[in-house]
Amino acid sequence: MVVTEDAEGIAEIRSFNRFYTRLLGALNEGLLRSPYSLPESRLLYELGSRGRTTAADLAADLGMDPGYLSRLLRKLRDGALVESVSSPDDGRAQILSLTPAGVAAFQTLDRASHEEVAALVAPLAGRETDALVGAMRTIRRLLDPVAVAEPVIVRPFRIGEIGHIISRHGVLYHEEHGWDGSFEGFVAEIAGAFVMKHDPMREGCWVAARGGEVLGSVFVVDAGEGTAKLRMLYVEPAARGLGVGRRLVGQAIGFAHGAGYRRMTLWTNDILHSARRIYEGAGFRLVAEERHRSFGRDLVGQNWDLDLDFSRDTATAAS
Known part of the structure; x- marks a missing residue:
């Protein structure tokens, strides 16, 4: 039936x-x-x-x-x-x-x-044409497994994509982890503040895209005192396993290096196993954990740190 x-x-x-x-x-x-x-x-x-x-x-x-x-x-x-x-x-x-x-x-x-x-x-406006072509590529990718996929690129966000990023966070975290609508509000508050007052020399948002389709995103914001904060990393389910998350985190770290930050931090939850593996692979260290009740669930929050001065020295020595 x-x-x-x-x-x-x-x-x-x-x-x-x-x-x-x-x-x-x-x-x-x-x-x-x-x-x-x-x-x-x-x-x-x-x-x-x-x-x-x-x-x-x-x-x-x-x-x-x-x-x-x-x-x-x-x-x-x-x-x-x-x-x-x-x-x-x-x-x-x-x-x-x-x-x-x-x-x-x-x-x-x-x-x-x-x-x-x-x-x-x-x-159609340029972005509407991009959306139309992206939808057509998605249809072909889903229904034609032998279709050759276009390369994934990481680029700065475009006008209109912040709303899409907020929506996808809300949908994915609800479907995959059962988080309630307060999480979407949490993301919207962070993203809204970023759009309204971010300094592009110190903060940024990047998306991974294939054709006109957004596959994931990441933010870097200024946390003060020489510290950058990595926020709101997400990758679409269909793009997982392609290295998209690693590329987005690498872009964020590279930007923080170039902007002169000495340290990078992030906050996540212990149930987000794939993201944690990406952070560990990039050199972040777990520095603190705390139980909390958020988004309708009992969670264990985690703080991770990356010493950018050390990472810069290591990268220079390896180059």
Whole structure:
């Protein structure tokens, strides 16, 4: 029996599929105001992009029934758009390619597709386009395991991302540790103060991102007396195991070095095992523990320290 949440999710996916099919005009007799259907246009695109290939390779790569593919190719051959020759390696196989008329048809479709997408995103602001592309990359990454992932970069936060960081802290810590809404308020207070009055020469926030998707973040704030405080490290579940947390902490430590801090501190809780391993690996030392009741849970808070003067000397000696 399908649970309610799954049923709602399936209904939402089906609704999106109907919307996207209409958006693409896939139900029209001709795609992009051309005389070619969506499957025919896809074959023209594949042949135009690949140059030469076989029907077997097309069927495998496109997940298309060989009989259906054969009928489509026959129609394109009859229209003088596709030609075939026997393979020199296997006389039973046919090498497919576009004719000059087929190349012209492919170029017309390719140009029309580019112009249609450009018009579609033209009303969007830059960040909205980034969000759209990021969502599409997320869909492909989740549904196409063999898709090549873009590299993860660590960069300064952008306007609008602080709200996202607050939201993700609230959701993840509730789902994974059962913390209540007071934790989201706690994070919002810290992040709000940072946005309102931080000195970019002494404090910073960095996000790990892949395409338009935020995968994690970390903050450095001035704690006074030559001490920097590392705050609010988080990594999205799908990005864990990729070294994202280590890179974010390394960025924070490097910034604190460059800003002239002599010491870095952080506060965490003993149940956050993955974060603690990252801190230990970066050279932090556990200096104090205290039981407390926060965020609807009984917790053990921990204070960790890093001697930046020592770390600087060690890094210089190793370089």
